[in-house]
Amino acid sequence: MTSYSKEVIADLVAGTLPWPQTRRIMSAYKDDDRFFKYVAVLQDRVGWKDPILLPVGDHLFICQSGDERVTKCECGHSFGDYRRNWKLEAAIIVRDSEETLREIYPNSDLPDPDWMEVREFICPECGTLHEVEAAAPGYPIVHDFEPDLEGFYRDWLGKPLEPSNKGG
Amino acid sequence: MLDKPASALRIRERLLESERLMDETGCYDGITELKLRNQDPLKFETLHTKLRAYCVSAREMARRISASPGVREVGEMVVAIYTPEGDAIALSNGIMVHVHTMSRFIKWMIRNGYEENPQIRDGDIFANNDAFIGTVQVPDVMDVVPIFHSGKLVGWAGAVCHELEAGGITPGGDVALAQERFTEGLFVCAEKVGENDELRRDYVIRCERNLRMPIYWVLDEKAKVASCIDMRESVKALIDEIGLDYWMQVSKEFIEEGRRAQLARTRQLTVPGIYRGHTFYGHVTKGKPGYQPLGDPDWLYNIPIEMEITSDGKIKMDFEGTQPWGYHSMNCTPAGMDGGMFVTLTQHMNFEGLVNDGAWMATELKLPKGTWTNPDNEMVATATSWALLLPAYGVFQRLLSRSFIARGFVEEAFVGQVNSPMIEMGGTSQYGTPFGMAHFECAAAGSGALAIKDGLDTAYVGWNPESDMGNIEIWEQNMPMLYIGRSIVPNSGGAGKYRGGCSFLSTWLVSKTDHLRLVTSEHSSRVFDNGGLCGGYPAPTCQKHRAVRESNIFELAEKGAPLAHHTGTNPYRSELEVRLEGEHVTLEGPYITAPHKTGDVFTHSYNGGGGYGDVLERDPVKTAWDVENGFLTKEAAEGIFGIVLDEDGEGFPVANLDATKRHRAEMRAKRLARAKPVSEWIAKERERVKAADFAPEVKKMYASAIKLSPRFTRDFSAFWDVDAKSTFGVE
Secondary structure, three states: OOOOOHHHHHHHHHOOOOHHHHHHHHHOOOOOOHHHHHHHHHHHHOOOOOOEEEEOOOOEEEEEEOOEEEEEEOOOOEEEEOOOOHHHHOEEEEEOOHHHHHOOOOOOOOOOOOOOEEEEEEOOOOOOEEEEEEEOOOOOOOOOEEEOHHHHHHHHOOOOOOOOOOOO | OOOOEOOOOOHHHHHHHHHHHHHHHOOHHHOOOOHHHHHOHHHHHHHHHHHHHHHHHHHHHHHOOOOOHHHHOOOOEEEEEEOOOOOEEEEOOOOOHHHHHHHHHHHHHHHOOOHHHHHOOOOOEEEEOOHHHHOOOOOEEEEEEEEEEOOEEEEEEEEEEEOOOOOOOOOOOOOOOOOOHHHOOOOOOOEEEEEOOEEOHHHHHHHHHHOOOHHHHHHHHHHHHHHHHHHHHHHHHHHHHHOHHHHHHHHHHHHHHHHHHHHHHHHHHOOOEEEEEEEEEEEEOOOOOOOOOOOOOEEEEEEEEEEEEOOOOOEEEEOOOOOEOOOOOOOOOHHHHHHHHHHHHHHHOOOOOOOOHHHHHOEEEEOOOOEOOOOOOOOOOOOOOHHHHHHHHHHHHHHHHHHHHHHOOHHHOEOOOOOOOEEEEEEEOOOOOEEEEEEHHHOOEOOOOEOOOOOOOOOEOOOOOOOOOOOHHHHHHHOOEEEEEEEEOOOOOOOOOEOOOOOEEEEEEEOOOOOEEEEEEOOOOOOOOOOOEOOOOOOOOOOOEEEEEOOOHHHHHHHOOOOOOOOOOOOOOOHHHHHOOOEEEEEOOOOEOOOEOOOOEEEEEOOOOOOEOOHHHOOHHHHHHHHHOOOOOHHHHHHOOOOOEEEOOOOOEEEOHHHHHHHHHHHHHHHHHHOEEHHHHHHHHHHHHHOOOOOHHHHHHHHHHHHHOHHHHHHHHHHHOOOHHHHOOOO
């Protein structure tokens, strides 16, 4: 069975693994023990102790926080119950004018702000930009991902989660 | 009639039985046990490798027969081997989207009684380019031949080439101006076009008299027939070796194994749950010549996708909430939607094991009737269906990527494909002859970023993973235009910790013609038709066209003065305007205008891919390299990424790490100061929604989605706490 050390997985996740080695990992049979090594790497990276249950973005994690399961930013900011759309608890910058769109698109033709706006969802504590939506004005904010967390641990990983009083 | 099916049943009954067995057992053709695989796994794998080798070698041989630079240079061809019921067993590389659309074509003939009339015999050749029977668009012409062994039907060999000229209302293959089926070009509807391994002369004459450049189509036909015969003979020789009974069983086990492998791979690489995403597409035709007033001229498309990964590993994709079909060429049929799914899966999940129709069987598409994904009118045009198909499957790639990131397989996460706008052309060639051609250098867009590195620059399109822009000299042989520039477009990848791959732009001088029609398609106006992921931005994909009519370029050349080789980086005054005199034109796509002639200059920009991650985390050293090589500008490095660059002794950019750290801290603080709580934004925005205070095209988009989709109506109403129907005046 293919398997890599935690250090290799850490470098891969950080984007610092040399390309030839990354390429070999991409071409090889996948390592079935990846998930828990990955979570361990991320757990080392964050500055808090709540166990990570599932990464859902580059700096966003579902974690067990006491008897709750919440979506948390890498900085420790909690967006609340993981079953709710974390974006609704985020801070937002909306680019809906030529001036604000030009800041990101300095030399190209721009979308028509009457047809499309760019929405940036930001951690209100550390300012990390977690997600960008490009949408027509008035388009409801998307709930990107609703994982079947318990089914994943029970049926796919074979390690059922402890029952939680709150938050699933 | 059919000489003899390999089973005791007639082929149509056999197809129905195969489908019934799948329904009853959940396994392909009722294959609940992989007996031959278990008996001798090595023989099993070796045989599949042989079949794949037959396909790859047949395609390479056939490409040498073709006259089309699309097939010869860029590889716009795929071939495959099928079961008698029309399910793909093995395939070549190339435009794999058509492996499954050909499957639909074969099944369509079987279901429609072709066994009796026109009959299926050894040596027959059947062709099709009707998307409602089984292809994506008119230029995707497919040929299949039955494979008989010992007088019995034992399979099919099939091949597709994308034709560079289809004889439609506008020249080229992707006929941008087609608003109904009747203007799309030459249709061949599941037709017997040859017997005894030879194309019928009357069919060839029909092609010669209905196409602007028949040499492409006709020689491609010969190439496809040659590849099919080559595969057929290889399969027959293989059956001589392994026996007919073994072949009939093993070919089905290959597909069942493909199905099981797909389910297993989904369970291995992803996380079960519901994933959502969307993209948009702007179609602007108001005032453009040639468009009939059959519907609203300008149209904003929303393409929402909900993907469910079930606990057994099945991937279900639902397009509910998207727009209805329209009187334009961008509609798609279920065959095209299947094909998009197939080619995406083949690239992203089927990178080991057997690749065939089994993977597709482990997925499910929900295509709401009446939408562009499944029109309830078979007279609609589908000539440029990639315009909506590519953005849609770009969303699918982002949804899959989120699942890879959740599971830890970050090296597989990929922000996805983008549209790569095409130029079609026709008129009088540089040789003084009539001509028509699709320019296929578009097969080399920028890719979306990965979760661990930047996207590929000018080296990826979704429909053909072999992406290749082709050699300039070859294109110049085939059209009356000369390249005066082919350049990377700076900042054309979506910004992010990892940027999207950059696009390129070509600049041409129209030469030796007094009549060159240029038409473009598959590029969005006014909205981005792609996205970023995890904080990355979409790539700038709503570029306009720039041209100069009756330019003074020959005078400048005579004087040895500088020419324009690209449009430059000033969005308000292009290099064309700086360097050239003449009539300057800036147009939103699609580009449909009066013919060009010698001395005119035309530019065309392709698309970059979306970005990944927060821009403030981008590597400063890598960025300095990007600026040095023209992928980013110094201004973008500082303004977007917060990276301060100095110059070394020789004038090359070097990252100033301390200044960058300080600048980024300021940018982060500004970002926080500028942002407001989402709840506050929603409360304010709700007033605008209640008043439906939107552009007419946006209002129309909402009304159309609400009419077609109860779920969209429900979700919209719940999110904004409004009655969506009354807000947009829907009965």
